[in-house]
Amino acid sequence: MTPRLGDRSLFPSLAATSYLAHAAISPLSAPVKARVDALTADYAARGMEAFTTWLAARGRLRGELAALVGASAEDVGLVQSTTPGIVWLAFGMPWRAGDRVILFEGEFPANVTPWQRAAETFGLELVFVPIAPFFESPEAGLAALERELSRGARLVAVSAVRFQDGLRMPTRAMGALAHRYGAELFVDAIQALGATPFDVEEVDYAATGGHKWLMGLEGAGFVYVARRCVEALVPRLAGWLGHEDALSFLFDGPGHLRTDRPLRAAADVVEQGALSGASFAALQASVELLASIGVDDIFAHVQRWHDAVEGELEAMGFRSRRARFVEGRSASLCFVPPDGVSLASLHRALLARGVVASTPDGHLRLAPHWPNALDEVPLVVDAIAAAR
Numbered sequence: 195m196t197p198r199l200g201d202r203s204l205f206p207s208l209a210a211t212s213y214l215a216h217a218a219i220s221p222l223s224a225p226v227k228a229r230v231d232a233l234t235a236d237y238a239a240r241g242m243e244a245f246t247t248w249l250a251a252r253g254r255l256r257g258e259l260a261a262l263v264g265a266s267a268e269d270v271g272l273v274q275s276t277t278p279g280i281v282w283l284a285f286g287m288p289w290r291a292g293d294r295v296i297l298f299e300g301e302f303p304a305n306v307t308p309w310q311r312a313a314e315t316f317g318l319e320l321v322f323v324p325i326a327p328f329f330e331s332p333e334a335g336l337a338a339l340e341r342e343l344s345r346g347a348r349l350v351a352v353s354a355v356r357f358q359d360g361l362r363m364p365t366r367a368m369g370a371l372a373h374r375y376g377a378e379l380f381v382d383a384i385q386a387l388g389a390t391p392f393d394v395e396e397v398d399y400a401a402t403g404g405h406k407w408l409m410g411l412e413g414a415g416f417v418y419v420a421r422r423c424v425e426a427l428v429p430r431l432a433g434w435l436g437h438e439d440a441l442s443f444l445f446d447g448p449g450h451l452r453t454d455r456p457l458r459a460a461a462d463v464v465e466q467g468a469l470s471g472a473s474f475a476a477l478q479a480s481v482e483l484l485a486s487i488g489v490d491d492i493f494a495h496v497q498r499w500h501d502a503v504e505g506e507l508e509a510m511g512f513r514s515r516r517a518r519f520v521e522g523r524s525a526s527l528c529f530v531p532p533d534g535v536s537l538a539s540l541h542r543a544l545l546a547r548g549v550v551a552s553t554p555d556g557h558l559r560l561a562p563h564w565p566n567a568l569d570e571v572p573l574v575v576d577a578i579a580a581a582r
């Protein structure tokens with residue numbers, strides 16, 4: 195069955211009338227579920243022999259993931275989710291005591307905690323840039339960032355899209371600016387990849403999980419490291435699968451079990467031990483499906499959905515956080531509810547009407563993806579009006 199924008203036939207088991215929580219966790223489409231079923235059936239039948247088949251598929255997945263962000267397969271390493279990727283990088287940077295790391299107000303904690311731990315361990319200084327200028331315009335935001343960069347910094351760490359207000363950050367311009375001041379840019383890409391255009395131009399490092407807009411299962415994600423940054427990394431958190439020819443002692447006869455093999459000088463040195471085969475099989479099926487539709491077309495479809503719903507909610511007193519400039523828009527449309535409206539009860543009331551949305555950090559977040567039809571909008575508006 196060919197996927198078509200606004201058609202959810204590939205989600206026959208989906209219970210919700212309108213599923214709007216792709217920025218949290220996506221439901222599995224039939225092709226993704228079928229790929230996972232194929233893997234578990236193969237493991238049930240062949241055990242260890244199945245491993246090599248799926249390992250080879252995972253090898254091809256690197257290239258598919260890289261294509262998604264405009265990189266090459268060699269620049270990608272597989273991790274379970276965003277967090278282990280960020281932790282690895284936070285402990286793998288060639289820090290010097292006193293290095294400054296620039297973060298942003300209201301970041302998802304996954305992109306704060308590892309830098310705090312690295313700051314504690316390596317004697318770094320963390321600074322938080324306010325987000326309000328980025329809502330004014332990309333220029334005002336970049337000026338605020340430049341003020342901090344001009345005081346000296348080693349790294350800027352930001353989300354491509356913010357989880358609670360949906361603001362899409364100007365990562366390309368931020369990277370170019372950071373480079374002008376001798377700093378590097380890390381991007382947490384999980385709220386963008388799959389539905390909001392993002393590429394690694396001017397980005398030095400990125401990490402993501404695959405269970406949100408990429409529509410896979412939890413337990414599979416990846417890290418991107420720009421080729422120019424790989425050499426300088428210090429693999430402090432390496433595991434047995436990070437060595438060159440790490441598997442040869444298991445498959446190539448005697449004489450290969452050595453403890454002096456160098457760690458790989460590539461992004462895949464982040465791979466430490468066994469990964470969840472099922473989660474990577476899901477991610478692969480899902481990325482193939484998304485690539486067949488095209489992220490630009492998905493984004494345009496989702497913007498039409500947002501256009502249809504935004505004014506209706508504003509008329510009910512919800513304050514839209516959608517950027518007034520189009521470059522700041524993402525696939526998440528977020529609202530501050532009117533005074534007196536409890537998000538917890540709104541969430542419950544919407545669920546009772548078959549609308550699954552999420553409510554991060556004081557916002558109602560509507561996060562439709564390619565299968566959401568425009569004719570769901572009146573149902574969602576009615577459900578919100580009634581729930582309110």
Ligand SMILES: Cc1ncc(COP(=O)(O)O)c(C=O)c1O
Pocket residue numbers: 275276277278302304305353355356357382384385402403
């Ligand atoms: C910006 C952002 N980063 C990271 C995460 C999650 O990190 P992980 O994939 O490690 O659970 C989320 C949401 O869960 C998020 O919104």
